[in-house]
Amino acid sequence: MKLITAVVKPHRLDEIKEALQAFGVQGLTVTEASGYGRQRGHTEVYRGAEYTVDLVPKIRIEVLVEDEDAEQLIEVVVKAARTGKIGDGKVWSVPVETAVRVRTGERGPDAL
Amino acid sequence: MPPGITTLAADAPELSAANTGFMLICSALVMLMTPGLAFFYGGMVRVKSTLNMLMMSFISLGIVTVLWVLYGFSLAFGTDVGSVIGWSSDYVGLGDIGVTELWDGYTIPVYVFAVFQLMFAVLTPALISGALADRVKFTAWAVFIVLWVTVVYFPVAHWVWGAGGWLFEMGVIDFAGGTAVHINAGAAALGVILVIGKRVGFKKDPMRPHSLPLVMLGAALLWFGWFGFNAGSWLGNDDGVGAVMFLNTQVATAAAVLGWLAYEKLRHGSFTTLGAASGAVAGLVAITPAGGSVSPLGAIAIGVIAGVLCAMAVGLKYRFGYDDSLDVVGVHLVGGIIGSILVGFFATGGVQSDAKGLFYGGGLEQLGKQAIGVVAVLAYSLVVSALIALLLDRTIGMRVSEDDEISGIDQVEHAETAYDFSGAGGGTVSRTTAPATAPTAAPKAKKVDA
Numbered sequence: 001m002k003l004i005t006a007v008v009k010p011h012r013l014d015e016i017k018e019a020l021q022a023f024g025v026q027g028l029t030v031t032e033a034s035g036y037g038r039q040r041g042h043t044e045v046y047r048g049a050e051y052t053v054d055l056v057p058k059i060r061i062e063v064l065v066e067d068e069d070a071e072q073l074i075e076v077v078v079k080a081a082r083t084g085k086i087g088d089g090k091v092w093s094v095p096v097e098t099a100v101r102v103r104t105g106e107r108g109p110d111a112l
Numbered sequence: 113m114p115p116g117i118t119t120l121a122a123d124a125p126e127l128s129a130a131n132t133g134f135m136l137i138c139s140a141l142v143m144l145m146t147p148g149l150a151f152f153y154g155g156m157v158r159v160k161s162t163l164n165m166l167m168m169s170f171i172s173l174g175i176v177t178v179l180w181v182l183y184g185f186s187l188a189f190g191t192d193v194g195s196v197i198g199w200s201s202d203y204v205g206l207g208d209i210g211v212t213e214l215w216d217g218y219t220i221p222v223y224v225f226a227v228f229q230l231m232f233a234v235l236t237p238a239l240i241s242g243a244l245a246d247r248v249k250f251t252a253w254a255v256f257i258v259l260w261v262t263v264v265y266f267p268v269a270h271w272v273w274g275a276g277g278w279l280f281e282m283g284v285i286d287f288a289g290g291t292a293v294h295i296n297a298g299a300a301a302l303g304v305i306l307v308i309g310k311r312v313g314f315k316k317d318p319m320r321p322h323s324l325p326l327v328m329l330g331a332a333l334l335w336f337g338w339f340g341f342n343a344g345s346w347l348g349n350d351d352g353v354g355a356v357m358f359l360n361t362q363v364a365t366a367a368a369v370l371g372w373l374a375y376e377k378l379r380h381g382s383f384t385t386l387g388a389a390s391g392a393v394a395g396l397v398a399i400t401p402a403g404g405s406v407s408p409l410g411a412i413a414i415g416v417i418a419g420v421l422c423a424m425a426v427g428l429k430y431r432f433g434y435d436d437s438l439d440v441v442g443v444h445l446v447g448g449i450i451g452s453i454l455v456g457f458f459a460t461g462g463v464q465s466d467a468k469g470l471f472y473g474g475g476l477e478q479l480g481k482q483a484i485g486v487v488a489v490l491a492y493s494l495v496v497s498a499l500i501a502l503l504l505d506r507t508i509g510m511r512v513s514e515d516d517e518i519s520g521i522d523q524v525e526h527a528e529t530a531y532d533f534s535g536a537g538g539g540t541v542s543r544t545t546a547p548a549t550a551p552t553a554a555p556k557a558k559k560v561d562a
Contacts, residue, residue: 044320045380047390047426047439051318 001096001109002070006061007033008081008089013059019080023073025063026112033060039087058089064099066109127212128219131348135224141340142231146173146238148333152389153242155326156438158319160520161246162530168241168253175257176234181206184233185226187266192276197267216275218347228344229269235341236265236293240497242438243301246311247517250525252510256304259500264300264493268292272485284485285459285467285478287357288345290401290452291489298445299490301436303498308510310435312517319437324385331389335365338396342403346464353404356463360403361396364415368395371419379423387423390443394422397447402455404464414458418450449486456482 008016013030020028034055041054065073070093077091101111150169157165176184183204190200202208206226215225237257244253271277272284272292279291286292311319321327343358372391373383398418399411406414426442429435436442454469456479461468468474504510511517516524523529 045376045382045384046320046386047384047442048376048380048423049427049430050380051320053318 001099001112002065002067002093003096004063004065004070004073004077004091004093006077006081006089006091007035007058008061008077008091009083009087010057010059012081012083013061016061016077016080019076020063020073023076025065025073027063029062031060031062033058037087037090056087064096064112066112125214125217125219127214127221128348128350131219131350132221132224134349135220135228135344135347138340138344139224139228139231141337142228142235142344143173143337145231145334145337145341146170146235148330148337149235149238149242150330151326152330152334152393153245153438155323155328155330156242156321156386157245159322159530160522162322163522163526163528164250165241165245167250167526168244168248169238171250171254172234172238172241172257175254176237176261177230179258179261180226180230180233184261184266185229187262188233188269189225189229189274192270192274195276195278195281196271198270198274198276215347219350220347225347228347229273232289232293232341233261233265233269236289236297237261237300239294239297239440239444240301240304243305243436243440244308245437246521247511248308249509249512252504252508255508256500256504256510259504260300260497263500264496265292265296268296268489268493272489279485279488282481282484283467283478284481285405285455285465286401286452286485287404287464288342288400290397290448291485294397294400294444294448295452295486295489296448296493298441298443298448299493300497301440302434302445303494303496304501304510305434305436307498307501307505310433311437312514314435315430315433321386324389327389328385331392335392335396338365338400342400346404353464357403359408360406360411361399363408364399364403364411364418365392365395367412367415368392368398368419368422371395371416372423373419375420375423390422390426390439391419394418394443394447397444398451398454401448401451402458405455405459405461405467405469406463407458407460410458410460414451414454417454418447421450422447445490449490452482452486453479456480 034057036054036056039056041052041056044051044053074091074093082088098107099111100107146169150166153169154162154165185206186200186203187198190198190203193199209222211221211223213222214220215222237260269292271279272286273280339358339361342361343354346354346357369388369391372387372394376387377383395415395418398414402414403411422443425446426439428442457469457471459467459469459474459478460472461474467478469478470476501510512521512524
């Protein structure tokens with residue numbers, strides 16, 4: 001199994017969710033995150049005082065998949081997340097040792 | 113306060129139900145300004161000090177109201193003693209006052225005048241709190257309010273509005289509190305922050321407002337309440353002056369919003385929400401002393417000037433290194449000075465009194481009086497407020513510890529958190545709040561397999 005993690009622009013969430021559903025993904029986890037890459041932050045002005053906001057709001061999406069689906073799923077996420085502008089984010093995968101469905105106790109790919 | 117309304121009722125004035133009703137509503141409007149101010153300030157601080165900021169204003173409603181009944185009204189509006197303070201034993205405890213007894217020369221009961229003026233006394237120390245964000249012990253602040261209203265606000269209100277007060281008798285025009293409220297509070301704020309110093313991380317850490325919608329809500333409540341503050345300050349509506357004041361309040365405020373936003377767009381590139389809200393307050397402050405003596409076009413001029421100059425003035429704290437956290441000096445002191453001085457230019461001589469400003473052929477006379485009023489209140493409040501802060505700092509201490517300031521004053525001083533957005537909970541109910549039905553009893557004889 002693999003854990004696919006995507007840190008992307010918040011407004012792409014719905015697009016990605018739909019693409020994943022179309023692909024057949026049964027569940028995912030979304031957290032609000034903040035960070036920066038090459039995009040860096042932006043400047044805000046309050047009563048003339050300028051603040052550089054380094055950490056930009058992002059959405060972190062996590063999906064567990066079977067090994068053979070991983071590459072294709074990454075492509076799906078990348079395609080759905082892309083706007084072509086700086087700050088689109090990153091997607092990566094890591095191997096997962098085990099997974100358990102809490103309700104039934106099923107393990108491994110059965111738990112997905 | 114107007115000196116000459118007695119001329120309307122040649123003989124003894126009679127109680128006017130219309131004026132009495134109007135003034136009671138105005139009093140309620142002015143009351144609303146203090147919570148409005150609390151939200152205006154509360155939205156501007158970082159999330160960890162929101163409740164403290166709200167409470168610094170709210171506690172003024174509690175403390176000053178009680179002091180006003182006990183001796184405040186007597187000190188401010190009792191019989192003049194040496195042109196600097198009042199005292200009437202009848203007013204102590206507000207007890208020896210007949211319910212239909214009229215405020216001298218007016219058509220409203222003494223009680224109505226007392227409650228209207230009470231709301232001003234509540235608001236003024238609350239204004240100071242914006243400069244002290246994030247770092248002042250709540251008990252120290254409470255004691256500060258007690259001392260400050262006693263030795264600064266009550267006397268200054270007497271100077272400016274009390275019969276026999278020296279600025280009042282000199283002919284300084286302060287319709288609704290440009291000197292007594294705004295310069296007074298702004299100068300006090302400056303005095304206190306020079307003593308207690310900057311917030312941890314001033315000029316280094318980003319200190320963004322945590323909720324601009326709250327700031328806008330507060331500004332809107334202030335604007336609304338200010339109609340009572342300003343129009344009510346004529347203490348009745350027999351001659352239309354209150355209506356002129358009402359109109360000018362709206363006009364100057366609108367113009368100041370535009371002035372601030374225009375400056376900001378040219379200087380910093382954006383029209384900000386905080387700029388609009390701040391411009392509104394700057395305009396309200398500036399028209400407060402002036403609205404009863406200028407024309408609507410004069411009000412536009414005062415509003416624009418106040419909006420632009422206050423927008424420039426809020427940057428001074430970075431240059432001079434004093435931490436006027438939410439710009440009480442930049443908005444209230446500067447705005448109050450602008451309004452009080454501009455009376456000397458824009459007074460038409462045809463509304464509140466026949467005193468004419470420089471632009472209406474009045475020469476420098478009124479301008480000179482206005483300048484004396486500004487300097488006197490500014491200097492007295494600045495020095496005495498700094499001394500009070502110094503006294504408290506040396507005794508009970510004005511500031512929370514640096515650690516507490518960094519981790520957030522709300523939890524330290526109020527044992528609360530402003531917002532709970534987490535669905536996770538994660539706490540337990542402790543002794544005093546234990547529910548009537550005991551939570552699931554701990555299982556007896558729990559077997560643990562080794």
